Amino acid sequence: MSPVTRNQVAEYAGVSTAVVSYVVNGGPRAVSPAARERVLEAIRVLGYRPNATARALKVGSTRTFGLITPDGGNPLFAELAKAIDRAAAERGYVVLQTSTDGDPATERAKVAELLARQVSGLVLVTPSEAPDLAGAELPVVAVNRMLPGVSSVGPRYREGARTAVEHLIWHGHKRIALVVGAGGAEREQGWRDALGEAGLSADVVERVGFGREGGYEAGLRLVGRRTGVTAVFASSDLQGVGLLRAFHEAGVEMAVVVFDGTPEAEYCWPPLTVVRQPVEVMAAEVVRQLVEGVVPEAVAFPAELVVRRSCGC
């Protein structure tokens, strides 16, 4: 039993296919109550479900957004995806999500795949490169990463990082390390801003991956080097979690503040003081740009300090 088509519905209801279409879509022509009733009945009896594929071909739009993240397992990206999905649903759009494992080739393939599927818009979360749109005319928004010719939405990294480090300074720390991943230049700048302003030296930097392993690795090094560091600012939640593990293992006390602010940072021990990315606001902006098809622009939202125990408060 292959799927029921609109033709069968029309036949069963004794009307033309046009009428079925009018009923299903609520227009563009009016339909008599009697005919509408018969069509509805036919749809119910036959279990008809419109073929979105055919519809998309005809109308040229899928009302679908593609969303590509490097890693669905990263809680920040998961939060972002969730928020974007919700915001898009409110506007009647569906979001199709995939991830790339951080591999640029996979990223290219997924972009091509979604483009081939005629998505109406594309969201790239920290993409590794500018996408090859090959003449396709669709809105594209990069999240947490600036890309030439593409709209971008993100937090105010520099300002947020600065706030975080200022808080550590306020706690009286004199030697504050930075743990940062690739692409964290703005956060690094914010760290430097705060230290510079306070007349502290910005000389302990650990450059590692953005994940838990990276943070752990940085933690081991910090513990091993005995640089007199008493506090750390890390560029991601996950790094913070990794740091905590290294500090626990070594039995050292160290104040930590991180960027991002996902649930995982709230439930580790000690709970991490974070500078929280305004995920909901960012998602709303992403969807707005996609729906309205604005010209490329870069929008950054303030990130808010959420104080928990890891900073010493």
Place this chain on the structure above:
Amino acid sequence: MSPVTRNQVAEYAGVSTAVVSYVVNGGPRAVSPAARERVLEAIRVLGYRPNATARALKVGSTRTFGLITPDGGNPLFAELAKAIDRAAAERGYVVLQTSTDGDPATERAKVAELLARQVSGLVLVTPSEAPDLAGAELPVVAVNRMLPGVSSVGPRYREGARTAVEHLIWHGHKRIALVVGAGGAEREQGWRDALGEAGLSADVVERVGFGREGGYEAGLRLVGRRTGVTAVFASSDLQGVGLLRAFHEAGVEMAVVVFDGTPEAEYCWPPLTVVRQPVEVMAAEVVRQLVEGVVPEAVAFPAELVVRRSCGC
């Protein structure tokens, strides 16, 4: 500039559209080297990208699987999704992912949406109910949940839970609590099995949500009740993380073993001893069933104990 179509490519290359199709798909007819070259050239120059929507309409298959999870932010589901995506990609399928926020109505809507898009198969991760396929003929696999008439893939919950609890018993614990979420009946059974066999009483049960909050809540209650409990088996990583937080806050020592085994459980403190769901194996089986379109069957894989510090080892 609207997207380039196959017609334009054909015209530019001076061949028929059939030839373009043959070149793009590598068949079903052979094409002379000269013509192929001209077509390839035209595709490159024009920036042609086949319309997957139109192709799907014609061939009746999208080579796409839909994947629905209650929550993309749950690390277990994220791991699962990643693994399924990878396994599907190996077979030439694309996975389109969405989540439902655990809301049955949203779940129904997403199922309908994916069905309308003509997905070639559907994966439902811990669905809240049997999906309404309305006559659609496509393979459906439920993960971590049994559903009438639908294939299912999951870990051996009962056996895994038993192993976990046995390990706690081996450590000498006499009073072992259970923290469990809705739908955790099998895990509960495994807990009872182990306790019963050892002649211990199975009387401390906290029924809470599956998330971090649920675990935290359970932890607070366990700490408050002073039941002589010295160890806990929890039905999910997230619950374990929540428990840890409550125990830390109260300053109590408590052995913990949990089900799932995501990265988050490895990086919390103390690192959680887990019974790990064999995510990769499960993903491979899910995709196998989808691709081969087998008749509904229930497959369960052994879960492995991974010993870390939280059990006292």
Place this chain on the structure above:
DNA sequence: TTGAAAGCGATACCAT
């Protein structure tokens, strides 16, 4: 080896 053309399911204009 290649071209013409039918048809996938749905939309919406042009008639009636």
Place this chain on the structure above:
DNA sequence: ATGGTATCGCTTTCAA
């Protein structure tokens, strides 16, 4: 208010 029908982009059979 309703029906007939051309059309969206692509695949593939049938003929040449």
